[in-house]
Amino acid sequence: MSRRLLRLLAVLVAVTAASFSMVSLLPGDTVTAVLGERASEEDRALAREELHLDDPLPLRYARWVGGAVTGDLGISYRTRQPVAEALGQRIGVTLELVLLSQLIALALAIPMAVLGALRPGSWLDRTLSGTQLAMLATPTFLVAIALVAIFAVQLGWFATTGYVPIGDGLFANLKSLLLPSLALALEQVALYARVLRTDLIATFDQDFIWHARAKGNSTARIVLRHAMRPSSIGLVTLAGITFGRMIGGTVLVETIFALPGLGRFTIDAINNRDFMALQGAVVVMTVGFVVLNVVADLLHGVIDPRIRSQRATAR
């Protein structure tokens, strides 16, 4: 675990340092974003001094790290809101969105994968594969716009935009997130189903499955009891990576559905050269990504005892 923590720290330093340098290379000017283009040269110089924008990059980064280790992520240049507070207002929305989308993706992908793997090459398998390919090929924003047009505008079952906090009722909260989650989930459904199907087909060819069949176990029992666990390692790895990646990758859906999440916050920060806000967002995304991958790693051992024993032997 301590090795993992060290790895997390190393990744955090590398990513935040890289993002600090990359943002400084972007065209445009922080002071223009803060003061507008009509500010005088004197005021611009004063602002640059106040924001330490003329300090060497390593010094600015070191100053930021000094604050970050005490939980102070600084103040947004643009909104003057503490970055930690702003992130706190948004991270819950994004996490809930991503979690719900993953649950939907898994709920749809697992049955599709099992049905396809049981009869590889059958018409059902081919139909499911074609459907998955279509899901994969359709851009998320088009899915989002179509979902809004059908389920919100035409049928009126959901609100077109907006987020209802969980404190205003769980049902209303889930209802406000269902369409955006579905829009995010469809692409993942295809990926998850294809990975799991491939692993299941390989597992079905293993001796212990033939043994279970010979004992007269039902197909359902064979799938659920014997085949699913060893076939899930690829899926869990992919889901861990996807979950982590999506924490910072929901901007399109958040924009279309007007959700106050981390994605919109990050894009606003980039567009306005708001280093402090951007750095805070990068930290949250990096920690989220690394932690979720560690969780996926740990789950491998839970799913497959052989991995646990290999790790024990290695120690």
Next chain:
Amino acid sequence: MMTRSSRQRRAAVALALAAGMIAASCGGNDPDAVATTAPAVTTAAPDTTAAPDPGTDTTAVVETTAPATTEAPAPQPVAGGSITVGLIGESTGFNPTVDAWADSGHVVAHAIFDSLAAYDASGKPVPYLAESITPNADSTAWTIVLRPGITFHNGEPLNAEAVRANFQAILDSAQFKDQLALVSTMTAVDDLTLEVAMSAPWGTFMNVLTGETGAQAGYMAAPAMLADPNGGRNPIGTGPFVFQEWVPDSQLTVTRNDSYWQTPAWLDSVTFTPIPDSTSRKAAFDAGDIQLYTTGSTKDIGEYLAQQEAGTTNVTLGSASSPDMVLFNTAVAPLDDVRVRRALAMAIDVNRLYEYLEGVGVKEAMHGPYADDSFWFAESNYPDFDPEGATALIDEYVAEKGAVEFEFAGNQDPFLVSYQELFQAMWADIGVSANIVSRAQSENISAVLSGAHQVILWGGIGGGDPDKDYQYFHSGTGLNFSGYTSPTIDAAMEQGRALGDPEARKEQYAIVQQELGEQMPYIFTGTNRLSAIAAGNLLGIDAFTLPDGTPGQPVTGAIYHLKDAWLAQ
């Protein structure tokens, strides 16, 4: 049935929207404008959109679009009900002396704050929160007399000291102090009277007190709010609604101010929700999730005007805002030659542009920075569409100096890139080679600020009171992006600013327009009128009433008032 071209156009819009998300999500800029009408707005500074146009007959516009009510008596407003308003973008905060607002911010601000002055229906600034605002003979001193008995939402009185505190906060702000640049001293004569001395004659001082874009100095915030570092998160004004709660990027809620100094608002509460994506904003309105929003999309405006006939929608066309335009850098070849600039203008068939923008019947041709029906419009030698004449001018230039080739910049929105390709094709027809360059909005602004541009889709110039163009036309501001300067224009802009009489000012601005029409540092390609789209039962958006009961200007750019809005039962 959707035609093939219509489908293609919709697909293009969808693609443009996807590509435009990033710009849209930053708030404040209107993706509608990006997609269809005002490329300008996307690249212009946020504080440069139009001030109201004194010459625009807004009342007439509203009458032409209002539901037919000739037979039935006018419905009487009733109190009660709540609405949700879809905004184009989120604001950084709601302190008028700190946060630079795009139109969305002003919509919220008009609910919470009042401004010292406001525009009447003819577009003339008149006292609003103030009882009177009067200049001395040469406009070097102004006296602001406040109405008695007005208090802020926290109980503080609106008095001369409060106005001085607001002005001082503006003067202390690096980004706003130029709004009151000529103010030299402020003296509270008594509790309700503030005398403001100017360092030079300033006939248009009242314009900056109207609380519009570029005129935030007019909003009056409670002194306690100004002193609070978090005041922008808890705004306190004298306005018709009282701030309740703000969750950034999600919603801001206000409730009726029952102690309002005028007739209290009719609506119980209003929730403002930023929906940066224009497709989503329209979908939210069509689904009934929001009851009011603004759009610059000529296609959508046309659609809703048709629905208005059935009484399901109310459309209020706004006054003309900054037109669509192309900006030349006259300091670099070949744009330093007036023949080239004139030829490029003469090559443009604006009807082809309007067809592409689906703005036929909504957009109008321009012959200068101010619309033909504007009070400020003056005839000039601005050229008409004349491809043969343009070709002759280019041939003459080519024979002398060689081929005409330049960079034509715009943003990365595919819809706009195709829009640029129309220009490119028309310029190619006269023998000119325009190389389209697509860059992020911030890069375009940086390029223009540093003079690294050649030809670019631009905006924020023209459309309103010409004094707001002082910074762009005068030589000494650092913001004359075209690089075209002349002592004649400088003198006329200075006179226009110093004079108080509109007719005398108009004469000065005619001089400016005649020189611009001759020298062509810009091509103005079409009018922009943003519209407030309201649900069929939401009335009163077209009726912003001034304290004396006369009509004010209801919609300016994408800014409107909710004081007189009400829900029909």
